[in-house]
Amino acid sequence: MPRPLEPVSQGARVTLGISFFVLFVAAWAFATLGGFVSRTFLADPITMLQDGWLLLTRFGFLGDIGITVWRVVGGFVLAAAIAVPLGIMMGAYKSFEAFLEPFVSFARYLPASAFVPLLILWAGIGEMQKLLVIFIGSVFQIILMVAVAVGNTRRDLVEAAYTLGSSDQGVVKRVLIPANAPEIAEILRLVLGWAWTYVIVAELIGSSSGIGHMIIDSQALLATGQMIFGIIIIGIIGLISDFLFKAVNRTLFPWRLA
């Protein structure tokens, strides 16, 4: 038995990580191919792959994937561009925080998916509506989390900067922001994951393209293989974006790993 908190080697980590995927697919294959679950409700892995191949080659699913990725990234970048500066301001200036924090805390609990009907009313069923769903779902979360991170900056670092002659602005620019940059990147990585949930919801209603739209279309045809393929694609894209985020963070913030 391994000891609590005992580290594992890199090789063992990869092997263990992959083996659960294998186990998962094996259990799924056993349940479906073994005839324990009706095909109507759950496609087997092989059908899923065949359906997926069809989707990609015949039905232009790559275009759907592209449009969904664009929506997530678009809405998310929009949210981040507004939320990160606001969060930094709130973390740095307590009066600003007192002014905005109660509203943002309230707005954070407004479910983005509940805005879909309203947004359709306001913005139609075009791209703007999709972007807005993701924007609403992400912006308040980012603001609050960034504000908390900046507010928790080590006080002794701020004091050191002041004794070295920093102005108030200098402290914000050259202490608060660089000190929290890695954490802000981590917050963005986390919220990007949530943004994926919102985009699918946005695409399930009033949409004619995207992964979510394909899934809702497949439901009408009881094509569970296609639905599962769509869901798995989302998972894979999430995994890739996570990996990219981490790689970028590593190169941007080498001092963290030093």
Added chain:
Amino acid sequence: MSNTILQIDNVSRVFPGVRGGAPVRALEPTNLQVGQNDFITILGPSGCGKSTLLRIVAGLDRPSNGRVLLNGREIKGPGADRGMVFQSYTLFPWLTIAENIAYGLREKGVPKAQRQEIVASYTEKVGLRGFENHYPKQLSGGMQQRTAIARALANDPEILLLDEPFGALDNQTRGLMQELLLGIWERERKTVLFVTHDIEEAIFLASRVIVMSARPGRIKADIPVDLPHPRHYRMKTTPEFSALKAQLTEEIRVEAMQAEGVH
């Protein structure tokens, strides 16, 4: 004293009570004059207000009463004219050693070429050549505090304030750091205010030891240290040194007992 650089006038500090508790008198009205080029150590048990006094001089805390004058100007807040070294490691972790030392110069707008020159000279003085491009995390505690001293000195402050800078270091490293700091002082004669609870450290470094009493803090004794310079670590075993140490040990012991409630 005609060449007074720092004048502490009737400075006291009362911290408001927490959740309706009684206010805490951290520092009784205190007067102190620091002469140009003095190396003053402030010695006292924990909770005697010595750090509070130093933070007030740094401008990081405000006195409840009284005022502090640096070269005749009243201190209103922190500034580059008073360099500070903290007990905790306060190097900016995202900057390299060289960038940390250059921080104050950059804030001041010193041109890059001149900045590099100053950084190189202080890196040399604290013995960190070859570590310019390391990040603080990669350095030992002693090296980090040496960088912090270099960072404060690179700014060319009028007075250097140190708040138990070697408190977290092991005994051997601490001894080396004392010699390094003293060596710099002997060469540059920067005015220094150094807070410590270590009696030997207080004597070895100082031209004057200020002993503070337990809470509420006030100055209890002001003892000149006339040991010759340059000082060598072997001085710590001379009879003169031992006599001073015995005297200060007595002074401090009473205070420590009071602070701990032992009678």
